[in-house]
Structure formats: structure tokens, C-alpha cells
Amino acid sequence: MMFRRTLTILALALVMLLAGAVDAFAVSATNIAVSKVGESSAVLVVKTDMDSDVSVDYGTAPGSYTTTKSSNGQVRHELTLDGLSPSATVYYRVTLISGADPSDSATLAESTFRTAKSPGDPFSFAVTGDNRPDGDVVTQPAVWSAIVSQVIDEDVDLALSVGDIIYAMAGDSLEQNVAKYDGYFATTMGLTASVPLYLALGNHELVAYADNRAGFEQEFTLPVNNGADAAAYPEDYYSFDYGDTHFIALSTEIPGQEGLITGNQKSWLEADLAANDRMWTVVFMHRPLFSGQHPLEPWVNVFNPTGQQNKSDLHDLFIQYGVDIVFEGHEHHYLRHMEDGIPYVISGGGGAPLSIPLMLSSGDVYGASAYHHLKVDETTATMQVSVIDSDGNTLETFTLQSLDLDIGSIATYWKSYIAYVFRILSVDYQLSNGDSVDLSNVQVAQLKASGGVTPETATPLAVAGIAAGQSTIFSVNYSVPAGVSVFKTWTYISCQDPQGNTYELPGPVV
Ligand SMILES: [Fe+2]
Known part of the structure; x- marks a missing residue:
């Protein structure tokens, strides 16, 4: 009888121990979010379902962690992972630590994210x-x-x-x-x-x-x-x-x-x-x-x-x-x-x-x-x-x-007294090819203007081809109503690269 009672007490103690263990490891992550990813750092958000401590080990090879960051005593943790390089894969693992008993912890499976790309990287x-x-x-x-x-x-x-x-x-x-x-x-x-x-x-x-x-x-x-x-x-x-x-x-x-x-x-x-x-x-x-x-x-x-x-x-x-x-x-x-x-x-x-x-x-x-x-x-x-x-x-x-093509107006003038009387304004634009390819079949595909101003120049308007790194100048006429002194213009350009790909700037002209 005594033996059975002892056994029962032991069993109860074991259940209590197990219950304690389950409580300790019951801290779970309710959100993990890689945030504000830059070329050299990122913020890892770890949210848990109760107050906890969190540590994050990370590095740039699977299973190989060179840095550890930690955050204590909160539900929502923001850990800044720094010392990173652009266009890199970062391997990390999160360890959740019980706020009630710091000796109890659970480490989650390894995960990865990528740092921001450098220009040029797809x-x-x-x-x-x-x-x-x-x-x-x-x-x-x-x-x-x-x-x-x-x-x-x-x-x-x-x-x-x-x-x-x-x-x-x-x-x-x-x-x-x-x-x-x-x-x-x-x-x-x-x-x-x-x-x-x-x-x-x-x-x-x-x-x-x-x-x-x-x-x-x-x-x-x-x-x-x-x-x-x-x-x-x-x-x-x-x-x-x-x-x-x-x-x-x-x-x-x-x-x-x-x-x-x-x-x-x-x-x-x-x-x-x-x-x-x-x-x-x-x-x-x-x-x-x-x-x-x-x-x-x-x-x-x-x-x-x-x-x-x-x-x-x-x-x-x-x-x-x-x-x-x-x-x-x-x-x-x-x-x-x-x-x-x-x-x-x-x-x-x-x-x-x-x-x-x-x-x-x-x-x-x-x-x-x-x-x-x-x-x-x-x-x-x-x-x-x-x-x-x-x-x-x-x-x-x-x-x-996309293409590295810039356009800007460089001169605005009345071409003649007649043009002044009839308010036909001429604008010279410079079109610069900052790209590394020569451009052909360059055209002004479409012209627009604000404030009641209307383009007089017919489109499409052919413009000379522009070699890589070079620029060209073309002129466009606008009809400007009396009383209008300030207005905006929009110029849509189409052109081709040596492979015959057609580019339309600022986007496809419809
Ligand atoms: Fe909505």
C-alpha cells in the first residue's frame, strides 16, 4: 500500500515536472518579420505570445553564426542585425528564452533572408x-x-x-x-x-x-x-x-x-x-x-x-x-x-x-x-x-x-515676329544618351502641355540617332494662348538599341 502511494506521489511529481517543462517551452513566436532590409543591416522583428527574452545568431554560411544579438523582457522584439554586405544571403536562428525561467529556451530552425541588392543586381x-x-x-x-x-x-x-x-x-x-x-x-x-x-x-x-x-x-x-x-x-x-x-x-x-x-x-x-x-x-x-x-x-x-x-x-x-x-x-x-x-x-x-x-x-x-x-x-x-x-x-x-535617357529644355524663344504675333513659341530640347548603347530610330512619339497650350509640331517627329554618351538637340513649337506665361510640357520618346529592342519613355505610348 505504502509502495503504491509512493508510486502515485512520484507519478504526480513527474506530471508536475513535465507540466513545468511544457510551460517553459510554451513560449512561441507569433511573428517573425525581416524588416527595413538595407545593404548592410536589417531589423528582425520577433514577437512572442508572452514576455520573453530572444537571441538571434547570424552569419553568411549555413549553420555558421558569427554574431549574436539579444533582446530581453518583452513580447515584441526588434533586433538590428548589422555588419552585413549588399546582395548577401544571411542565415539566422532565433532562440526563445522563457521570461519566467531564463534556463528554459527553445531554438527555432534556421532561416534566411537576403540583404538589399546593389545597383546593377537583378x-x-x-x-x-x-x-x-x-x-x-x-x-x-x-x-x-x-x-x-x-x-x-x-x-x-x-x-x-x-x-x-x-x-x-x-x-x-x-x-x-x-x-x-x-x-x-x-x-x-x-x-x-x-x-x-x-x-x-x-x-x-x-x-x-x-x-x-x-x-x-x-x-x-x-x-x-x-x-x-x-x-x-x-x-x-x-x-x-x-x-x-x-x-x-x-x-x-x-x-x-x-x-x-x-x-x-x-x-x-x-x-x-x-x-x-x-x-x-x-x-x-x-x-x-x-x-x-x-x-x-x-x-x-x-x-x-x-x-x-x-x-x-x-x-x-x-x-x-x-x-x-x-x-x-x-x-x-x-x-x-x-x-x-x-x-x-x-x-x-x-x-x-x-x-x-x-x-x-x-x-x-x-x-x-x-x-x-x-x-x-x-x-x-x-x-x-x-x-x-x-x-x-x-x-x-x-x-x-528602361534606358538612361535624359531630356531637358535648353531654350525658349519666339522664332520670328510673325511667330510672336501668332503666339507660336519654340522650345529647344536636349536629349542625352547616358547609356552605353547607341540609339537609332529616335522619335518624339507624343507631345503634351498644360495650361491650354497645344503642341503645333506634328508627331511622330524623327530625331537624329544618338551615340552612347552623346546628346542631340531638337525643336518643338507650341501654340500659347494670350495670358499664359507658365506651363509644363511632357515629351514622349521612342528609340531602338542595336539589337532592335524598342524603348518608350516614360513608358509605352498608347
Ligand atoms: Fe480599400
Whole structure:
């Protein structure tokens, strides 16, 4: 009898020990996100389900770790991994340590990420959008998991989201908001542990409400470089360089400015575009500039003069500074719209209930009501966009081509007294070929001007070929109405390289 009682007590003790052990190792990672990846450093976010300590070992060969970083006593850890090199693969392993008992720990399987590419190195990125649930729930749509798996298999270098990743509500507490992001992380962590995700805020993140804003700011680690708004809206919009590409994330959700890019953000955008020296410029944001499905929104509502002016101003900025492509969401389908040579690409098929692209605009080229994501392959000379549905079918592929070609006006004059009387203004442009290839069949494909000014010179206008490193000058006439003294012009150029590839700047002319 005594023996049996002893055995029972021993068994109980063993159960208690095991229970203790299970508690200690029950610390689990609820999010791991490679963030702010640069050429020499990155931030690794490790979020756990209870207070913990975390250490990260990393190096540049599998299983060989040269540096350790640690962070203690928190749920959400941000560890700066520095001393890295551009275009490198970094191998890392995370060790979770119990906050209650530091002797208990668990080391997770090794993972990898790649540092930012140097200019000249090709890379690929994914674009996703509108994966949010269909209502006030935490759980993400099942198709979003499938899309995440597709992107993981593609082994891209970075991922962009055009927003609406959760379904925030106006009355959500901070805890409720964070639970929704945790739902997103639970489905997406397999990707973000290796691929940095750059988010453009959507209206369903609902950051005008303080608790939702606090959740977003607490749960994401994004670049902060938006000047005058860095204090109030630190991660809402930002830019970063990666390889030959300059990425600009805009917010269509600044409180009080929803559906517009205006105020500080617009000033910042123009300065950021002017300072950009990369070959490619990619803009991504949530609400589409050209769209037909939200008729009351400022950019869509033709009876909203503020919105229409803002839309025109933004499009002109994109043309002026050579933005190559704009990715957007908000509408739950795929739609490619061309406007003055710039592709505006709506990719809102991440999991929210699908809508049907209406093809309302003359610039709409191709649309599909399908769950999908985009895979973009970038080289110095080309940017190829593939639209892949959640079954793996490629719906469309198109390729943009780039060239180091600069144009500037060098003289503006009345050619004669008659020209002065009839207000026919001549402008000399210098076209410089900064590339390493000779260009032939150079043409001014299209001319545009603002302020009621109209081009008088017929297009296409043939221009002499331009050897590598050389420039040429051509003249264009504009009809300028009386009273107009300041106006802008846009000049579209097409040309060919020695292999016969045709380039159209700033983009395909349609
Ligand atoms: Fe939206």
C-alpha cells in the first residue's frame, strides 16, 4: 500500500515536472518579420505570445553564426542585425528564452533572408493587396494562405502590400486591433521570416482611430523618412532604394485627407522624386488614381474639384519625374490601366470578396476578376510583371524597358515676329544618351502641355540617332494662348538599341 502511494506521489511529481517543462517551452513566436532590409543591416522583428527574452545568431554560411544579438523582457522584439554586405544571403536562428525561467529556451530552425541588392543586381518582388477578411474577424481568408505559399515558392527578394490587410473597426480596442494583425502574421509569417514586407496603408486599417493607429505603429517596422509628418504619421508613407529601383509607399489614408495625396505628403513626394537617382521608380498605394468603383471618392468623383485637381497634379508629377509604374489596390480584382504611358496596376485580389473590373476608362487595358498576386522581375534594363492567379495560372505578363535617357529644355524663344504675333513659341530640347548603347530610330512619339497650350509640331517627329554618351538637340513649337506665361510640357520618346529592342519613355505610348 505504502509502495503504491509512493508510486502515485512520484507519478504526480513527474506530471508536475513535465507540466513545468511544457510551460517553459510554451513560449512561441507569433511573428517573425525581416524588416527595413538595407545593404548592410536589417531589423528582425520577433514577437512572442508572452514576455520573453530572444537571441538571434547570424552569419553568411549555413549553420555558421558569427554574431549574436539579444533582446530581453518583452513580447515584441526588434533586433538590428548589422555588419552585413549588399546582395548577401544571411542565415539566422532565433532562440526563445522563457521570461519566467531564463534556463528554459527553445531554438527555432534556421532561416534566411537576403540583404538589399546593389545597383546593377537583378531582383524580384511580389505585390499583393486586399487580403483582408470579409468582416469583423481575426482569421484571414483561406485563399490568402495559398497566395502566401505561392510567393514563398517564388523566392522573391521583397514583397509589397497595397493595403487592406485586416478588417479594423471604429470601436476596436488596441488589443482587438493587435489580434487582427496577429491573425495576419499567423498566416503570413512563413513569408515575412525571409522576405521583407513593405505595406501601404489601406482604408480598412482605419488608422484615423487612435487605437487602430497605435496597433499599426506598434506592430510594423517600416522606414521612417517622411520629414514633416515623421512625428504624427511616422510609417504611413516612406521611400527606400533597392537595387536599381526606388520604391515609394504613399498613404491614401492620412486622417482628414483620405482619398488624396496632399499637404505635407505631396510636398515630400515631389522632393523625394526630385532626389531620386535610381533607374526605376515604383509607387505603391491603396486607392487607385484612375478607377470607377468608388464613385464618391475624390479622385473618382468628377464633381469634386479638389479631388480632380489633386489627381491631375499627382499624375503630372509621376510623368514629370519618370515614375515607371504605380501599384494600387482597393478594388478586389486585377486591372491594368495605361495613362500617358504609365501603367496603373490594381492588384486587390488577395482574399477579400472579388469584384469585377468594369473597364470604364479608355485607358483600361486588361482586367480579371481573380484571386491573384503579382511577381515582378527587375533588371537594370527591364521590369517584367506577371499576374498569377491563386491556382498558379499566369493571367498576363508585360515588360517595361528602361534606358538612361535624359531630356531637358535648353531654350525658349519666339522664332520670328510673325511667330510672336501668332503666339507660336519654340522650345529647344536636349536629349542625352547616358547609356552605353547607341540609339537609332529616335522619335518624339507624343507631345503634351498644360495650361491650354497645344503642341503645333506634328508627331511622330524623327530625331537624329544618338551615340552612347552623346546628346542631340531638337525643336518643338507650341501654340500659347494670350495670358499664359507658365506651363509644363511632357515629351514622349521612342528609340531602338542595336539589337532592335524598342524603348518608350516614360513608358509605352498608347
Ligand atoms: Fe480599400
